Amino acid sequence: MVQKPTGPGGLPLPRTDNSVTWAITDENKPVKDGGSPEPGPLRVFNYADYIDPATLKKFQKEFSTKVEVATYNSADEAIAKLSSGAVDFDLIMGLSGSNIVDLIAHRLLAPLNHSYLPNLEKNVWAELADPFYDRGSHYTVPYVVWMDGIGWRNDKVKEDIAGMDVPWDIFWQAQAYRGKVGILDDRRDALSMPMQRDAMHKGVRPDLNTEDEDVVNKAQADLSELSGICNPKVAITDYQTLPEGKTVLHHSWSGDVLAAAFYYLPEGTPPDVLSFWGPDENGVVQNDFFCIGKGTKRPVLAHSFINFMLDEKNAYDNFVNFNGYVPPQKGIDADVLLKQDLIPKTLESAVVRPDQFASNQELLQLSVTGQRFWDDAWSKFKAG
């Protein structure tokens, strides 16, 4: 039998064919049922600009409390700060399956008590209410979902990208858009893009969590080819540069393209100049979590916050008024947004559907050795 690679601290690496139930131990038990929310402030640790201030205000008013948000700029930064023990939060938002083993291995999380989270079962997609990376949702609850795809300005790029046999090929044919092309500045997302392209050409299902050094190096070589073809920017500012026309073709997170249509279009630029394509299968889907910090002194208040954010109205407001990333709610889909004229038809596929979660892949935490292959390949690509 082949030994499966293990994650940090020797813990199992969750995969769709290897679901994991994280243990709840005696020394780290969930808060008891029936408690009242403790007095604040509720200390939240979140990605910068990743929650609507108006939604926060509403929570503060409803629970007569204060919320203090501290922010981080990358998941690694968040894990490093949390595991150093220097910071202590009631609620941690924005981390994903790429970090789940780190969160568990460093013992950073308190287990959840579902009696405080009725909205989880009521509103959240069944696909994510009991996910393979955290069976029973012992430690995590999904916040928002997104997928990797191609965002482009259809008034500047004339190719029918969505109609191409392998839409990813557009980046390797983008000589005409040289200097106005962008690739996501994230090693896992960026390197998995040529892997998807390669698999689409061969008609096979890629393993986007591969630990095969040759596959990772091939992806890097393919990605590096782009420098000669279109000299891409490596950036995560597509939500600004696409609507402003500073880039016209971008490897994008679906949520950024929606945010671009919601808030970043210059006056006089209609939203239907933005298009998005994302694969129905074998591509990248991701979801970010709500988690409760292990050291919390306000566990009931923290649960109340999660339940509040899982309320359909609050999730919707946070999505369309600020965040742009879709909450995995049963009642929110592309039709709802199209009917309310919030997005043009050209961005319909940027609203991730539940069925895409089964047929696409999440980028999950790798073993230390596997991570090294991806890091080295990325460093090679970034060196130019």
Place this chain on the structure above:
Amino acid sequence: MSGSRWTWRLVALPGVAWLSVFFLVAFYTVLAVAFGNQDTLSQPVPHWNPLDWNVGYVSEMLDNFWHGGPFWTVSLRTIQFVALAVLLSLLIGYPVAYFTAMHAGRWKGAILLALILPLWINYLMRMLAWINLLAPDGVGSDVLHSVGIEDLFLSIGLLDEPGGWLNGQPVTVILALLYGYIPFFILPLFVAIDRIDRRQIDAARDLGASPASAFFRVTLPLSWAGILAGAVLIALPMFGDYYTADLVSASTQTNMIGNQIDEFMRQGSEKVTGAALTLLLSTFLLALMFYYLRTTRRAGTAAEV
């Protein structure tokens, strides 16, 4: 006499202690991480005792350099960018410093103030402003077009297409570095030129030197220490700079060594590799620094003679 010497030593003590603690301790930490290891959670484990040092990461890095790997590519690019930016600073900055020191008269204070004024605005804000100025429809782009610089750069291949200043062009990064750091070059150079004893120049002229000859044989050698000080002052931070290239380009073709360190330390899980790279950069800068100190000491000795 000895009493006064002790007073000055005491006065210097807090500053020396501050630098020792915040330079030496921080530097030793980088050493201990670079010669350390990482745990199963990919977190760095510093080896504080030099007897326990693990040379693996540093030697892997040296191997990468030696065999022309990505770190070599990016270091070579960084050296080119910094050397060109320093050279341009000299070509543009020397006349400004010379004019201010020698001919500005009562405008001297105003010119110095004008040089310092941009520094009141945060470096990042100044770079962000350039993004709008250099956009295809930006004012800066228009000006460069109308004065013919755009055409010149297009014809010699420094620019890909009209208005394409932000399309990941090395020349934009070099010019942005030049803009960001040039005041720090001009100020020490101004001081050096301002301190030159004009009678030495007069003597050269009296002995038959032409103005050009007096400049090259008297003024320039006497301002050499200022040129070096300015060059060192701007080259050191330029070598570690990463946000300039990030903001005005973001292409892999313009990434500098600072971008690689940022990648390892802030974004990635290979902090030990990042520390090893930091160490190699510091060693290189230390060598530059020693060259500067040796040259200025020699110049000082020569002046005394």
